[in-house]
Amino acid sequence: MTTHDSSPYPEPGNRVAELTLLYQFSNTMLSTIRLNKLTHLILTAITTPSSNLFERAILFLRNEKSDVLQGMLGITRQLSEGLQIVGDQDILGSRWEISDEIISRQRSTDFSMHVRQIRIDIDGPCLLIHKLFGERNPCRSDDIPCQTCQVCHFIRPTCSGSFVAVPLVCHENILGVIVVDNPDSGRNISDAHVNFLRLFANQAGMAIENSMLYNRIEEAHLNLKDARERLLHGERMAAIGEVAANLVHELKNPLVSIGGFAGRLLKSLPTETPQHHYADTIVSEVSRLEKMLGEILAFSRKPTICFSRCDLNEIIQDCLTNCATTFEDHNIKISVSGCDGRWSVSGDAHQLKQVFLNLILNACDVMPEGGELSFTLDTGETLQGKKTVIVCIEDSGGGIRKEMLPQIFNPFFTTKNHGTGLGLAIANRIILNHLGSIEAHNTAKGAAFTITLPLAERINS
Ligand SMILES: Nc1ncnc2c1ncn2[C@@H]1O[C@H](COP(=O)(O)OP(=O)(O)OP(=O)(O)O)[C@@H](O)[C@H]1O
Ligand SMILES: [Mg+2]
Known part of the structure; x- marks a missing residue:
């Protein structure tokens, strides 16, 4: 692969020169599949000094779920010098390349960070966006008395000339918008430049769509x-x-x-x-x-569950009574909060009791010299339309080593001489069979196990 400095960009308006540029761009698109790099190449190509096209460019991509234009990247001419032409000496076989270092420099400018905070509601009051999405053609800011959206507020004060926005269209869909202007010289954007930008944006739209499809396939594959x-x-x-x-x-x-x-x-x-x-x-x-x-x-054995309405508060109190002498022997202080009402779940009381007993026994094992064990019951987030209860069991036994955390729910994983390593695996299975979840994390003092279960109802809340 040969590398040569950025080739002299032809003056737009010159057809051969424009086609050469587009050809190079299409070579670049064929060899660049990562969306992040692609966006940098697109904006750098149209702002690089040798292109003499625009002094600043901003890219917005459409978030289809929220129907919002999201600022992705903003590049000024000062930071677009790093574009290289690589490949054949023949210009038609060459493509653009940009280093990771320049990409990260471009991303970390105040300008780019500001751009990334911009969100424009496509159905909002911005007249420019309405025109852009309605007509699907480039649009000059001068043609529209729009001062309503974040783009207008952001660009107009720093730009003495006008700015031009062009949609990125692919297969009838508008994937995003490129906005360009010349804030340093205040030079007006010529029609020839706008026409070129339109051709360029069509290619960029296709390249972005390909890259997004690739990302989706990669995600599905993972x-x-x-x-x-x-x-x-x-x-x-x-x-x-x-x-x-x-x-x-x-x-x-x-x-x-x-x-x-x-x-x-x-x-x-x-x-x-x-x-x-x-x-x-x-x-x-x-x-x-x-x-x-x-x-x-x-x-x-395959477990069978006898579902009935049971009260978690009662189950926990039952377990605490069963273990009262163990707590005394170990000098363990118990605290319970959130047990003021009845937390009804649909489940197997015997199996749920086994879950709490396994957790209590583990906590006692890590606090042989005494400690604190707390139970907190609270309302959790809604799970598949059902309200949930969260039971958090926290001990002060020093916690679980970070590298072991992903393994503790595996059957037969134990760090104890006489353990079978089944306590947590059984607890996990029971909770999953009750359509809930169990997680462990470390706190400042010890380990905390959080159990989330769908709630049947809460009385006397
Ligand atoms: N509260 C806790 N604090 C620190 N480590 C814990 C705690 N609970 C569990 N562990 C770690 O997770 C491992 C697995 O626990 P689990 O209850 O599945 O098996 P076990 O207690 O070793 O054996 P078993 O419960 O079958 O007798 C334990 O060996 C221990 O290393
Ligand atoms: Mg155990």
Whole structure:
């Protein structure tokens, strides 16, 4: 690839010269697919000193959802020197190029930042925009007594001459608008320049449309990749569940025998002997293993939910009563807020209780020397038309290491010597089955788990 300085731009009005310029532009468009770079190339090409076309250019793109013209970029002649011509020595085989450094310089000017704040309502009172969208032709500011929109307020005071706005049309759609003016010299924009700008804008419109389509395809591709990964993850989890279920089944029977015989030994051995202590250890470890295997089996089974109207306030109070002695032993201070009313959800009270118990047990594990555990219930954002309740459970146990946060809801992820790593995976599954969500984050003191559930109704609010 050869690089040469910007070629002498022909004076617009000269047909051969204009066609050469458009040809170069079309080569550039074919090799530039990123929208951001494209917008810089478009505006730099028409403001660069060698083109001698315009001293300033602004690009607006249409936001189809809100039907608003959104300021994207503004370039002045001082910052458009970096355009290079690369490729063949033959001008018809060459294209424009611009460095990342110049792109970032152009973006960070006050002018460009100001442009990015401009929003113009397409159906608003601006006469220029009405004319532009109605006629789809370039429009001179002098022809219209418009002072109403942000563009007029922004450009008119700094521009002694007129400005020209041209629509970017592609397939009958107006994708955006380019506005040009000459604020330094105050030179009027000639008809020849306006005509050239119109041809240029047609090409720019097509290039922008292609780039937007490419972006949409890329986004769809990423979504598809994401969905495929989630599917694979789901399949892997199902396979793990199956293996775990088989393993648990094989292990349970011998464990029952070991536990049973160890229990008999324990009864027959005199207390205060080492043998009694050994048998006692076998019995308690076997019962811990049995409990763990039970949990794994429960996780690998397809859960069934018995939906009924239940009150979260009651469920939480129930859990707190069950754990009262643990809190006392661990010197953990409990606080509850937002339990003044009834937070009714449609769900399985037994399973929801399991969620809160798993979270409470985790919190107790990280606060062996005491701490604070708070429960806050509040109204959440509407989810698919339904009101929601948010339960936030916050501890003061130091939090979860940042790199572990994405993994804690994975089955079998644990940092504990005797943990199965299923507590949060089970909680997550239960909440998802209740059409809610559970998230974890760190606070200044510890970890916070936020559960959002669709609300059946709230009485006595
Ligand atoms: N409140 C918390 N503070 C700090 N880390 C936590 C907290 N809750 C969970 N974790 C981390 O997340 C991991 C997974 O928790 P999870 O409840 O799924 O499994 P576990 O507690 O290790 O084992 P199990 O609950 O199956 O006995 C824990 O091992 C711990 O590292
Ligand atoms: Mg746990």
